[in-house]
Amino acid sequence: MAFLADALKRVKPSATITITQKARDLKAQGKDVISLSVGEPDFDTPDNIKEAAIAAIRRGETKYTPVPGIPQLREAITRKLKRENGLDYKASQTIVGTGGKHVIYNALLATLNPGDEVICVAPYWVSYPEIVALCGGTATFAQTHLKDDFKLQPEELEKAITPKTKWVILNSPSNPSGAAYSHDELKKLTEVLMRHPHVWVLTDDMYEHLTYGDFKFVTPAQIEPGLYERTLTMNGVSKAYAMTGWRIGYAAGPEHLIKAMDLVQGQQTSGTSAISQWAAVEALDGTQEHLPVFKKAFERRRDLVVSMLNQTRGLKCPTPEGAFYVYPDCSELIGKTMPNGKKIETDEDLVIGLLEAEAVAAVHGSSFGLGPNFRISYATSDEKLEEACRRIQRFCAELR
Numbered sequence: 001m002a003f004l005a006d007a008l009k010r011v012k013p014s015a016t017i018t019i020t021q022k023a024r025d026l027k028a029q030g031k032d033v034i035s036l037s038v039g040e041p042d043f044d045t046p047d048n049i050k051e052a053a054i055a056a057i058r059r060g061e062t063k064y065t066p067v068p069g070i071p072q073l074r075e076a077i078t079r080k081l082k083r084e085n086g087l088d089y090k091a092s093q094t095i096v097g098t099g100g101k102h103v104i105y106n107a108l109l110a111t112l113n114p115g116d117e118v119i120c121v122a123p124y125w126v127s128y129p130e131i132v133a134l135c136g137g138t139a140t141f142a143q144t145h146l147k148d149d150f151k152l153q154p155e156e157l158e159k160a161i162t163p164k165t166k167w168v169i170l171n172s173p174s175n176p177s178g179a180a181y182s183h184d185e186l187k188k189l190t191e192v193l194m195r196h197p198h199v200w201v202l203t204d205d206m207y208e209h210l211t212y213g214d215f216k217f218v219t220p221a222q223i224e225p226g227l228y229e230r231t232l233t234m235n236g237v238s239k240a241y242a243m244t245g246w247r248i249g250y251a252a253g254p255e256h257l258i259k260a261m262d263l264v265q266g267q268q269t270s271g272t273s274a275i276s277q278w279a280a281v282e283a284l285d286g287t288q289e290h291l292p293v294f295k296k297a298f299e300r301r302r303d304l305v306v307s308m309l310n311q312t313r314g315l316k317c318p319t320p321e322g323a324f325y326v327y328p329d330c331s332e333l334i335g336k337t338m339p340n341g342k343k344i345e346t347d348e349d350l351v352i353g354l355l356e357a358e359a360v361a362a363v364h365g366s367s368f369g370l371g372p373n374f375r376i377s378y379a380t381s382d383e384k385l386e387e388a389c390r391r392i393q394r395f396c397a398e399l400r
């Protein structure tokens with residue numbers, strides 16, 4: 001009898017973590033590695049949020065909390081959704097989990113039966129298909145294209161929907177492409193979804209606040225109220241508040257779904273860290289003055305990286321609207337040979353070659369379901385980014 005669960009056979013380890021580990025190993029050998037593979041801001045959590053957490057500890061807010069979150073945070077979430085997204089939710093329609101990933105996991109665990117399909121839009125965040133598999137569902141894929149700046153077109157969404165589709169996961173701005181949908185672009189997708197009333201929408205709005213220029217963020221339930229009853233709007237504080245280690249994510253949706261997620265969470269983690277929840281209340285309700293600072297830095301870095309990559313032989317890189325990733329196409333480099341004589345057959349060969357030759361860690365596109373591409377996270381200093389792009393330019397120039 002096998003010891004490990006069959007479900008594990010369908011789950012792959014995170015490619016991001018694998019590359020990050022390889023980069024760490026090279027660093028330990030003394031190499032000057034520039035890591036552009038991790039998905040977290042290089043900024044520190046703003047002080048007002050840290051102070052709120054310290055005050056919570058001093059007040060003795062250190063006990064179990066209600067499973068779906070402390071009432072103060074659930075109320076703060078309803079205020080945030082009203083203020084920023086024009087969405088009306090009651091506190092009972094919200095739930096707080098241990099990071100956005102956990103919230104997605106619980107939503108799918110609470111709803112998927114064997115055979116249920118979940119559409120992931122490629123390139124997708126690496127965890128979606130794996131979470132779907134762990135929850136016993138089947139991940140299916142809708143493709144995007146470089147010519148559309150990796151934004152899903154309505155025909156592709158329509159094509160991906162089957163009678164077995166239970167959810168479609170939308171993610172704008174996207175990890176890994178940074179692509180974000182304008183009102184009109186998203187409206188075209190919600191029109192498709194209105195024609196398929198059996199499909200639920202899980203919108204991952206984790207990068208909502210990280211958009212640049214005059215881009216205006218929108219979320220599905222806001223622009224199509226007809227979807228309100230079958231949309232789970234998920235968000236968190238990890239990225240925009242530089243709180244990846246605090247592990248707070250949340251979602252709002254129909255009460256029956258939230259109750260089901262509450263049931264799952266109650267037998268799993270219970271409520272998440274009380275201290276982190278108090279910190280998140282301050283993140284949502286408190287001053288947002290750090291945000292323009294983050295955004296300005298990210299926008300400058302995006303422009304630097306996109307410009308340098310587009311001056312690189314064999315790379316094509318659209319300018320994404322948000323997040324802190326770019327996703328250059330490297331199809332022209334496939335089939336070329338590196339100075340060490342190795343041929344580049346895949347985008348994975350390319351990122352491994354780049355790491356070994358130039359000590360720059362990026363993540364190959366095939367792990368996000370669309371390639372040949374690679375993902376660069378520009379959540380690091382301008383100096384490091386400039387040096388990394390110079391190394392990428394040299395690496396690509398030396399291919400034959």
Ligand SMILES: Cc1ncc(COP(=O)(O)O)c(C=O)c1O
Nearest residue numbers: 039099100101125175206236238
């Ligand atoms: C698109 C997307 N959704 C969700 C998450 C998960 O966030 P958290 O750290 O809050 O679990 C991430 C983190 O990388 C992400 O990129």
